[in-house]
Amino acid sequence: MKVSSVEALHLRLPTVQEIHDGKQDVLLVKVSTDTSIVGYGEVVSCSAVAKAVIEAPRSAPRRHGLAAALLGADPLDPAGCWSIMYEATRWYGRHGVVLHAMSGVDQALWDIVGKVAGRPVSAVWGQRRQRVRVYASMLFPDTPREAAMMTAGCLESGFTAVKFGYGSFGRDREHDHALLDAIVKVVDSSTAIMVDAGRVWSTKEGVDRARELFERYPITWLEEPLHEENLDGYEEMAAAVDGRIAAGETETTLSAFDALLACGVKVLQPDVGRAGGLDVCRAVSRRAARAGAWCVPHCFGTGVNLAASLQWMASADEAPFIEFPLTPSDLRNKLVANPPRREGEWVIVPDDPGLGIVVDADMIGRYRQ
Secondary structure: OOOEEEEEEEEEEOOOOOOOHHHHHHEEEEEEEOOOOOOEEEEEOOOHHHHHHHHHHOOOOOOHHHHHOOOOOOOHHHHHHHHHHHHOOOOOOHHHHHHHHHHHHHHHHHHHHHHHHHEHHHHHHHHOOOOEEEEEEEEOOHHHHHHHHHHHHHHOOOOEEEEEEEOOOOOOHHHHHHHHHHHHOOOOOOOEEEEEEEEEEEEHHHHHHHHHHHHHHOEEEEEEEEEOHHHHHHHHHHHHOOOOEEOOOOOOOOOHHHHHHHHHEEEEEOOOOOOOOOOHHHHHHHHHOOOOOOOOOOOOOOOHHHHHOOOOOOOOOOOOOOOEEEOOOOHHOOOEOOOOOEEEOEEEEEEEEEOOOOOOOHHHHHOOO
């Protein structure tokens, strides 16, 4: 079996708002083989730039596009394909968008591996669990009333954990407290509440705000309160507060995740569409477990990203949560014809081979650029 083509499918809603919701503009990767078996993955990046990384032609050594580099490679050897892609892009890659693009290709290759084996990818790795606890993931609304209504709706549908982030949060202390007061009034003591601050604070303000938030509210973790490169600030914050600090959704190397653990970050959040591939994410899980930290996927994409993240969590050492985004985007809700099924506070690991999903060709035709 050989790779016969690697396609970058850029899908985009007719209107894309400048809000923190990447499901308006999505890059799928389709890897085809000479035996007609295909696999899909999702890239979480700037879609147009990552598409160019995949489609670039052969050039001088180490300056190739991913599709050209992988033509004829063995799709049943994702690690070998990863090495081919890494070597083929070393002149301009090794970090950033190149690893984002490689992540989508890697997912598609593992999808093929599972389909050839006739088993879910997690079973190929060694499945540890049949379900994973989910948390509802939403953008902060403008008003406390909306926050309360959104939280109540999540609880009524069976969620026992909710996370709000970005939106109107982070710029005004009193407004932030009003939002969280409204959320806390709706939940009970068994509900987990997570807050994503959206990297808005300086170190001093972040430490003060984090200390205050953990003292005032029953927050399970405070996510990305500081700029992702402010490692000194994360170390200072982790030492100053008792609660868990979460970070890592933008990282692409194991060394970057090791640095976050060294700073005292207690929740690592690799994204399977950015972090370099599923093997990288699985390695982060193992390192987090050894350090007494949690590893929870950042998963604010389509059903493809969710399915890949779920296969990873089904085989991980520990799987405290998986993110379950709730937004009205067609690309989130309809791109996968059979998205992972949620039952109350759990998302169920499918028995279907590969990533366990069927991508809707009509949706690709409707939104492909």
